[in-house]
Amino acid sequence: MGYGLKLAAAAIAFLVLGILGIVIFGNIWARVGIGAALVVLFGVLLLFAWNVDRKDKAKRGGLDELPRV
Numbered sequence: 675m676g677y678g679l680k681l682a683a684a685a686i687a688f689l690v691l692g693i694l695g696i697v698i699f700g701n702i703w704a705r706v707g708i709g710a711a712l713v714v715l716f717g718v719l720l721l722f723a724w725n726v727d728r729k730d731k732a733k734r735g736g737l738d739e740l741p742r743v
Contacts, residue, residue: 699711699714699715702714
């Protein structure tokens, strides 16, 4: 039963974040236009990708410096 509750909580959180994103994106679009809204959206996505990449590199640690076999 714990898994079901976690899954339901994750679904509700995803729904709330989606609605919040639509509200924020809609407000930006209404004020400055679709071009600026897309720039903001892609900027946030680029920042998210950079953060994930940075965490992945930190997790791998010194694996990139190992000698070739």
